[in-house]
Amino acid sequence: MRRVLPGWAGTWGRAVAPVVVAVLALTAWQVLVTVGRVAPFVLPSPVAIAEALGAILPQVVSAALATGANALWGLVAGSVLALVAAALAARLGWLRSTLVPLAAVVAALPIVALAPIFATMFGATSELPRQLVVTVVVFVPVFVNALRGLQSVAPVHADLMRACAASGWAATRTVTLPGALPHVFTGLRLAAAGAVISAVVAEYFGGLQSGLGSRITSAAANSAYPRAWAYVTAACALGLLFYAAALAAERLTTPWNRRTS
Amino acid sequence: MTRAARQVGAVVAALVVLAVLWETYKALGPANGASLDTTRLLPRTDDRAMPHLWTVLTTLGSPEVSGVAGSRTVGAAVLFGALNSLRLALLGLLLGAVVGGVLALLMQRLRLLEAGLLPWVVLSQTVPIIALAPLVAGWGGVLRVGSWAWSPEASVVVISAFLSFSPIAVGLLRGLHAPGATEQELFASCAASWRQELVHLRLPAAVPFLLPALRLAAAGAVVGAIVAEISTGTRGGIGRLIIEYAQQATSSPARVYAAVLGAAVLGLVAAGLVALLDAAVLRRGRLA
Amino acid sequence: MSPPSAKAMVEVSGVTQRFGTTTALSDVSLTIASGEFVTLIGPSGCGKSTLLRLVADLLTPTEGTVHVAGKTARAAREAQDYGIAFQQAGLLEWRTVLRNVELPLELHGVGARERRARAEELLEVVGLADVADKRPSQLSGGMQQRVAIARALAAKPALLLMDEPFGALDEMTRERLQDELLSIRAREGTTVLLVTHSVSEAAYLSDRVVVMSPRPGRIAAVVDVDLPLRATGTPTDVRESPEFFAATTVVREALRAPARVASP
Ligand SMILES: Nc1ncnc2c1ncn2[C@@H]1O[C@H](COP(=O)(O)OP(=O)(O)O)[C@@H](O)[C@H]1O
Ligand SMILES: [Mg+2]
Numbered sequence: 001m002r003r004v005l006p007g008w009a010g011t012w013g014r015a016v017a018p019v020v021v022a023v024l025a026l027t028a029w030q031v032l033v034t035v036g037r038v039a040p041f042v043l044p045s046p047v048a049i050a051e052a053l054g055a056i057l058p059q060v061v062s063a064a065l066a067t068g069a070n071a072l073w074g075l076v077a078g079s080v081l082a083l084v085a086a087a088l089a090a091r092l093g094w095l096r097s098t099l100v101p102l103a104a105v106v107a108a109l110p111i112v113a114l115a116p117i118f119a120t121m122f123g124a125t126s127e128l129p130r131q132l133v134v135t136v137v138v139f140v141p142v143f144v145n146a147l148r149g150l151q152s153v154a155p156v157h158a159d160l161m162r163a164c165a166a167s168g169w170a171a172t173r174t175v176t177l178p179g180a181l182p183h184v185f186t187g188l189r190l191a192a193a194g195a196v197i198s199a200v201v202a203e204y205f206g207g208l209q210s211g212l213g214s215r216i217t218s219a220a221a222n223s224a225y226p227r228a229w230a231y232v233t234a235a236c237a238l239g240l241l242f243y244a245a246a247l248a249a250e251r252l253t254t255p256w257n258r259r260t261s
Numbered sequence: 262m263t264r265a266a267r268q269v270g271a272v273v274a275a276l277v278v279l280a281v282l283w284e285t286y287k288a289l290g291p292a293n294g295a296s297l298d299t300t301r302l303l304p305r306t307d308d309r310a311m312p313h314l315w316t317v318l319t320t321l322g323s324p325e326v327s328g329v330a331g332s333r334t335v336g337a338a339v340l341f342g343a344l345n346s347l348r349l350a351l352l353g354l355l356l357g358a359v360v361g362g363v364l365a366l367l368m369q370r371l372r373l374l375e376a377g378l379l380p381w382v383v384l385s386q387t388v389p390i391i392a393l394a395p396l397v398a399g400w401g402g403v404l405r406v407g408s409w410a411w412s413p414e415a416s417v418v419v420i421s422a423f424l425s426f427s428p429i430a431v432g433l434l435r436g437l438h439a440p441g442a443t444e445q446e447l448f449a450s451c452a453a454s455w456r457q458e459l460v461h462l463r464l465p466a467a468v469p470f471l472l473p474a475l476r477l478a479a480a481g482a483v484v485g486a487i488v489a490e491i492s493t494g495t496r497g498g499i500g501r502l503i504i505e506y507a508q509q510a511t512s513s514p515a516r517v518y519a520a521v522l523g524a525a526v527l528g529l530v531a532a533g534l535v536a537l538l539d540a541a542v543l544r545r546g547r548l549a
Numbered sequence: 550m551s552p553p554s555a556k557a558m559v560e561v562s563g564v565t566q567r568f569g570t571t572t573a574l575s576d577v578s579l580t581i582a583s584g585e586f587v588t589l590i591g592p593s594g595c596g597k598s599t600l601l602r603l604v605a606d607l608l609t610p611t612e613g614t615v616h617v618a619g620k621t622a623r624a625a626r627e628a629q630d631y632g633i634a635f636q637q638a639g640l641l642e643w644r645t646v647l648r649n650v651e652l653p654l655e656l657h658g659v660g661a662r663e664r665r666a667r668a669e670e671l672l673e674v675v676g677l678a679d680v681a682d683k684r685p686s687q688l689s690g691g692m693q694q695r696v697a698i699a700r701a702l703a704a705k706p707a708l709l710l711m712d713e714p715f716g717a718l719d720e721m722t723r724e725r726l727q728d729e730l731l732s733i734r735a736r737e738g739t740t741v742l743l744v745t746h747s748v749s750e751a752a753y754l755s756d757r758v759v760v761m762s763p764r765p766g767r768i769a770a771v772v773d774v775d776l777p778l779r780a781t782g783t784p785t786d787v788r789e790s791p792e793f794f795a796a797t798t799v800v801r802e803a804l805r806a807p808a809r810v811a812s813p
Binding site for chain 3: 154156157159160161162163164165166170174175178179181254256257
């Protein structure tokens with residue numbers, strides 16, 4: 001029933017197939033747009049996008065830096081808050097029973113919609129409102145996963161710590177924290193992607209015209225479609241960069257953990 | 262039931278604490294907030310930046326356009342906006358689920374396709390696909406597909422679908438791959454067809470994976486609908502209302518809060534619908 | 550209640566253990582002399598693990614007392630008088646094999662150099678010196694279990710507690726580890742309390758087999774095992790000796806007819 005790839009394709013296929021798909025998709029896109037004479041407002045061709053990207057590269061980079069900085073600050077602030085909250089919640093039952101359902105509720109909310117509220121509270125002339133949006137977006141996955149990690153001590157390890165008469169802090173240091181790390185990184189990986197996405201989207205709600213999100217909207221409003229797509233490309237690259245950084249940090253910090261795909 | 266009641270109680274308690282903090286800061290905090298250079302680190306406490314919470318609630322009952330007889334209330338506007346966005350988000354979720362489901366089935370069937378496509382589907386969750394919203398928005402009113410003109414609402418649905426297809430494709434595929442070698446060999450030994458294996462083995466095994474994926478997808482669809490409305494300027498939804506009310510912040514600052522409240526309720530309702538589905542599936546599973 | 554005797558390594562007297570409404574152990578008394586090798590055998594759920602965990606002070610008895618090495622079980626645990634190996638190896642996957650063996654010493658504040666030397670020596674004993682720097686996930690199940698045994702021995706405990714340590718292993722590995730355990734025990738003079746569900750393992754290893762019966766868990770029979778070839782013969786000689794067969798037969802019959810107390 002199962003289509004098994006021939007041997008060479010099994011090893012090479014995993015690496016080559018995605019590249020082939022990307023090349024085919026880009027070629028088909030280019031051909032479709034040129035031959036089908038698709039209007040650029042519907043879909044500019046990859047070549048046109050690449051040309052636009054080359055032409056305005058300095059602006060793209062500076063916009064990406066502005067959005068990236070917001071994402072990074074929010075990611076750091078949200079993660080620190082979430083880790084502290086998870087550590088407290090792991091110890092304090094009443095806090096846990098409050099924060100866990102609250103996090104589940106917040107996870108269902110369209111948090112980016114807070115952007116205009118933060119803008120009225122803190123003023124629309126700084127990046128802070130956007131960084132706050134990212135902070136809230138990041139908090140949820142890091143908190144949920146870190147708490148899960150802190151509470152997932154294997155029974156056999158708990159027995160071992162007791163059998164060795166380990167103190168509470170020694171048990172935390174030797175078993176609980178290292179065991180929680182892979183979960184923390186699962187949360188951070190989700191958060192890293194969410195940070196960039198929300199940093200871009202928060203810009204759609206107005207405020208400073210500094211980042212990728214505002215450049216995309218203004219380019220689209222000016223019918224400069226290839227330019228808008230160039231900024232979108234940069235936004236995707238920024239997202240991948242954050243994700244890859246989180247993945248690399250995970251590999252470096254938890255080398256024993258081979259779960260991640 | 263008691264567990265659910267306790268959780269609701271905890272959330273309510275947390276909200277009460279937040280409300281108390283809000284009013285306390287508003288009463289005691291520095292009127293002009295606190296700033297470092299040009300960045301304000303603590304918000305101002307005046308009614309424009311931080312309205313009283315009861316003002317937010319009473320504004321729901323106030324007419325949207327004052328002085329005009331028969332004008333609908335802000336609350337009604339928020340409610341209609343949220344319902345309209347919910348409709349678009351659910352349509353997007355449906356479209357996303359169909360696309361994601363088909364993709365997952367194809368990838369399960371054809372491993373070459375899985376090898377080529379899955380990395381991109383997974384990566385698509387890490388990049389701001391939603392950045393495309395202002396571009397898809399441009400299709401509204403201009404693009405025609407045959408006799409059917411692309412409506413702004415169609416843009417909203419498409420963007421919602423964009424944000425929901427990938428969790429479903431990834432989750433469902435993982436579920437379809439969940440049955441172990443033993444189960445697969447059992448079906449192979451019975452000479453079961455791919456369809457039989459799918460219906461009796463893989464799809465049932467995928468259900469526990471599908472529901473969390475659906476929860477993610479629903480949250481994505483809601484964000485997609487709101488953001489798409491903002492960038493398409495589609496009227497009638499909660500996203501557009503947030504922007505409109507944000508622009509009225511000088512005259513009626515509580516309105517934007519009311520609209521964001523509506524967006525929050527929208528998110529909760531979408532999550533609630535998925536939870537209902539979850540419960541229905543669980544009940545059926547127990548009966549079967 | 551009698552005071553703990555000086556020579557007994559483990560003294561369980563009148564212990565009853567209840568979990569809610571289930572009675573896992575009912576009025577169990579057992580004394581293990583210093584240097585003795587005792588196995589607990591019985592059907593699943595008869596309270597073997599519970600008894601072992603009581604000795605380890607991982608549980609506190611509902612009724613009765615447990616003494617280890619002349620102290621209360623708790624004092625013995627805090628003094629690291631025993632080492633313990635579980636059915637799962639329970640290694641810390643983020644530590645190397647060597648650092649896993651060092652763990653009990655580290656937790657008791659032994660200096661880095663000393664604990665490293667001891668861990669290396671133990672890995673030598675269990676034949677794993679060459680994988681000291683590997684991570685547990687790179688080892689087979691049998692190797693992981695040997696690391697767990699080395700870890701249990703790290704603090705030179707007077708008593709070794711083992712809960713089905715070879716339960717998940719194949720027969721070949723299992724027999725090899727049994728022989729390793731016997732030679733370690735002969736070298737270090739450790740008292741051993743081991744839980745098993747294998748009749749031949751119990752007969753092969755122990756001086757005494759404690760046969761338990763379920764609902765509620767109690768001691769049904771105690772079988773003394775004497776295998777003279779242990780001192781002089783090879784492991785194969787022992788396993789093929791008539792005494793070994795006789796011992797397995799008695800244990801098996803005690804398991805089948807739990808009421809009769811037998812002795813070969
Ligand atoms: N922590 C516990 N909570 C509740 N019941 C337990 C617990 N530990 C053991 N039991 C019960 O006590 C009985 C004996 O268990 P155990 O000692 O694990 O048996 P064995 O190791 O002989 O298989 C079983 O009925 C088991 O269900
Ligand atoms: Mg047991």
